[in-house]
Amino acid sequence: MTDEQAQPADEAGLFIYGIVPSDVEPTPDAEGVGNPPGEVTVIRHGDVAALVSDVGLEEPMGRPADLTAYQTLLDGTAAVAPVLPVRFGTVVTGPDAVQDLLKAHHDQFATALDEFEDRLQYTVHGRFDEEEMIGDFLAENRSAAALADQVRGRPETESREQRIRLGEMISQGVELRREAENRALIDALTPYAVAQVPRPPSSELDAMNVAFLVATDDEEEFVRVLEEFAEQRRDLIRMRLLGPLAPYDFVSAHQLVE
Template identity: 30%
Template structure:
């Protein structure tokens, strides 16, 4: 029977699963599959698994319980294997790799940061700082009907937005990366100019949070920094 895999831990981890339910309806019972120094926390996989609130909550609850007692390699929601033997085979075949990663994540947590700037404030700043953009904008507002003007202004603004957001992202990363062991950047979407995860040692967590709060204050009200965490280290498995 297919199994749902929640996490990989060292076999020496307490693996306290009492009072927790697995995914599925009715909830599946949690168990462990062991191979040498590694164990995987698993349950029977439901025939149909969708990211419903209850199942997402069950998945997260397992990670949080395990995190409270030691280092965890958390699997993303929905990870399954053919059966217990398939899980055991992965634990055995990738033992060195998984053990090394567990050591890298020891006493660490993840924080995920997204950052955006108010679009209107950004455009105002570009028009204030760029003589060329300001002249094009004033020509358009004065009634010049040349079709080249809006195109030129649009291209100039687009280039300025990208350049400024690249500098902002680099500045935020430079300010925070000194407090993290690792970072993983992802493509920013929408109005965001930054989408990054930080692996933070627990003894650096307060310093990291203080720096992020100071950075948000320094950037001001035109910026929206959204920090999520502490989280299981999903981005660093």
């Protein structure tokens, strides 16, 4: 590598968090990624702007503290203004590159920001209680219950095939119940949400995992209906609500420019 090709280890770039309206100002205590955390600033063009902070081009990203800083900044911003999250880890060489991005896609960004005004993401995640789920499944499936009786108390080496088959049947039962619970959740909350995005399960015992885009005027009713839904299933499913959040599952500035 020649001297011209060599890149100084301490060369800095700009980490982009999200696109916001041009009148947004980061709070004085806002902290960015990096060690030590970078100061969050704004680069503006017309009606839109980008939240950025300095970061070393050679500095590794992806520490838990970095992801926390990224989410904290975007979620805090979403509470007071629309924001289009930029994919975590997006780093450019400097202010000119950010200006070029804002200039080239100004109208797309401005339109999207208008669409997300007064809208926030809530993510609903639920996990089956394993013992309750299996008990319900065996009570409803005679074949599986008979197979469970056959393997109960027998050494694993003598009942391996039956145990494998029973495991497959239970897994299929969980999958079918998960699909049904996701549909039920979406049906219950759709009247109080602008949009919804089913998310892939994060574990075999996931009962539901859905992101909802909710208008601020509907937040209270959305939460009330969700609490009723969760109460009806409290013995079978442990549910939790994440939010309000930036609309990660509904928009990305990268999606807008591709």
